Amino acid sequence: MSETTPDASHAAHARDAADVKTWHREADVVVVGGGGAGVCAALEARDAGAEVLVLERAWKPGGTSAQASGQLYMGGGTPLQKACGFEDDPEEMYKYLVASCGPGADEEKIRVYCERSVEHYHWITGRGVPFKQTFLPVEVGTDPDTDDGLSYTGSELAYPFCEIAKPAPRGHTAQQEGENAGLMMMETLLAQLEPAGVSVQCDTICEPLISDHEGRVVGVVATVNGEEQCIRARRGVVLTAGGYIHNKAMLERYAPVTRRVRFRLGCDGDDGRGIRMGMGVGGDAIRMEAACIVVPFSRNRQFVKGVLVNAVGQRFCAEDLYQSLLGEIGMWREDGKIYLVLDDALYEQPQLPTEILAVGESFAELEAEAAIFPQGSLVHTLETYNRDAAAGADTLFHKDARWLDPLAKPPYVVLDLSLEKYPFWSAFTLGGLHTRPTGEVLDADGEVVPGLYAAGRNASGMPAHGYNSGLSLADATFSGRLAGVAAAAHTD
Template sequence: MTPPGRRARPARPRRSADVGAWAGEADVVVVGYGVAGASAAAEAAAQGADVLVLEHTGGWGGAAAMAGGFIYLGGGTGLQRACGFTDTPQDMHAYLLAAMGDGADADKLALYAERSVEHFDWLVACGVPFRAAFFDRPGWEPHADEGLMYSGGENAHPFAELVAPAPRGHLPRMADKRTGERGGGWMLMRPLVDTARARGVRVRYDTRFEALVVEPDGRVRGVVARNYGEEVAVRARRAVVLATGSFAYDDAMVARHVPLLIGRPGASVEQHDGQGLRAAQAVGADVAHLHACEAALLADPGLMVRGIVVDALGRRVINEDTYPGRIGHALLSHHGSRGFLVADEPAVDEARAQGGPLALLIPPRPTWVGDDVGELEREAGIPPGALAATLGLYNCHAERGEDPVHRKAARWVRPLRAPWGVFDLREHTVGFPLGGLRTDVDGAVLDVDSEPIPGLRAAGRVAAGLSAGGYASGISLGEGSFFGRRAGRAAALDELS
């Protein structure tokens, strides 16, 4: 029995001298076979490296294979052009600078925007399919297999006023998709894994990484893992690439670093337990942006955009035509995840008519309905007069087709008339951490003196990437594959020893 506060699986490093026998070895040992791991493995193998992947579960995919599949790409990709959109690396960079949060890694943002078109071409060359069709409605995802959509509020306040908007949410084509089982993310992962396999990448499933093995001079030499209860040590001749995902499912780390997410992990898998992060910290790795998180509000964006989202005090929160993750983030970080969506009958009817499989997720019906605002306020626990004042102000501006308070686009602004429906959105926000190991653009894990730890690279959600708090759908699969590739390529070229 583990004493309270102590870890069942310590992440402290092992000395190479204490490893009795190596159970296997490779030039590059990749830990985790999700999007970052598969991309790293494929690229390392393309450089001629002998690559071994260790994966905790019995199959490839991780959270990525369950994902909706947004990959945030732009700068003028073939898909953007085929759908009739103009985009440039400069505009994409300007958007990322504005959207990813203060303190975001400038080198990563610049490189990601500059090389995004090449990365899209690489994905296509690996066999990831995209249908050249644009989905032009508010929603969490396209309803069918359309390949392109706005996924970061680029066409809404404040970003639309800063930089020419372009849709950058690229979705692999998937018929009859079921996000959480087999969505666009599966159609991203399948070709990446096929590519890695064709290049000779070996995989050991059911093998749970526990700790790093280090030389006396601090160089990472390999890993210790557990396979059906038996401890195995695997040697890396060139480098270890950690690609184990976030710490969403480690309650203690969530409580310490991103308490907003206590009790609400989302868009993650249970293997995202922070072991990779802690093992790297245990050899001196630095971390960045551990407070940052993605937030998803489980409500229909098509309805939110036609109504208003207010907090527990009846005050509007944000422009409702923005990326729904920004609405969720605003509610979670500034309003304790307590909010309400207020809509009228035409709004509900229009949203239902336009809705797809993910429409009206939660709640399916208004919690309270009525034409007496005072009564609705009492029922929802909103202070008397507060919602009435908000509705009055919104409708006063909406009569003129404008929203000078939160700047929702005129296209969505219309007075909301009685009877109103109030949807209870309290506790409908889930999310995952975005911070992690501090790495350079080639995945080298940096120590607290900003020096690379020899033999150790990382990519995907175990590392801090583009975000310092802001987010757009597709950033995780985008940066996981992009920086995963770079980490794999660099690992294959790391010094042989």
């Protein structure tokens, strides 16, 4: 085993426990990876009375979770939602998540999470993570430099979701000015490991798992300073080693669409090793093509009032869908070729540098200068849009009236958001090991792989096709907790 990125052509085949000469260390529960899912698994397993050891490949734990913006998708009537005057209940949250995270969303996991989301809020805040009791208005956006606690981080207000479920804001951002809320959250949680009696061993890269003659996972091989160690897990191994956005071979094999996105969101550890370890003992990897793909043009909030068109100059969705849903639609259906039309009233310096494809005093001039759309198509699209906007109803995609104004003030401009010209498309993977909500890893027949648990991006969680900001940290911390409890509960 080396530190080079593992290739995708074979799973990390398990070592036979009979071949282990020396067990260098042991614990009841061994957690592979000290990010958001790992720390929560460790704390819960320890609370349940297990001796816990966390193995982390980096020089300190935290992982991608410590790089995150600190948004957790929670709802169903959390104290923060109530403090900000919003009503919500688990059923509305469930309906929204099933609709927005599919097709292929894990309805069982979503159900459990929605029922326990308020409890999860209390667990996270009880561990010391603060949320400012204020709401960020939707017109301001989702990623601003404020420390407001609550905001919309999905498409709850957009059609068709606003008709499927009663909208409520569910993005809960840990209180920290600027972009370090994920780091603050992780430092707060990590600081509790040692006092709780959890051991953490860093600079320890794990691969493969060790299983006994009955197929039970009983430990893990780890490399420490170039030396191989065998670490025994008396009750279970919890894989919380993140996703695979930094493994090009795996992306090419499982997620070639995501592979095309250049800005990859994740720490170095997101190389798929954890997923491959699980596959090496028969764990099934599912929804491997699923990814959060973001096209962040709406950081300029008023650009949502613009008109998004595809390579043939036609609208393809409502512009007020959330940026990660738009990213998926733009990549999967439009081949990453999307463009934004604005008029002079809407145009302002884009927050992220964006190339201008064309400028024109009329729609016809704009279309001619762009020189990529079939003749008349852009003009037709914009005239139709303006007629709808003037009448106050988007007859094609039902964009909310708050974002609907005719483009009436020349000059008009086309911003080039295509994958080739707009480097801010970004992505991380959502596919991983097939697990029960408890974290138990399943094989291709749906049977439990004994002794093995997975959580966070190491597993396929709640979302499949369709992502809302905050869902990954919510899923990682919550699924980590459940996996920790389940692993600790095993007795021979």
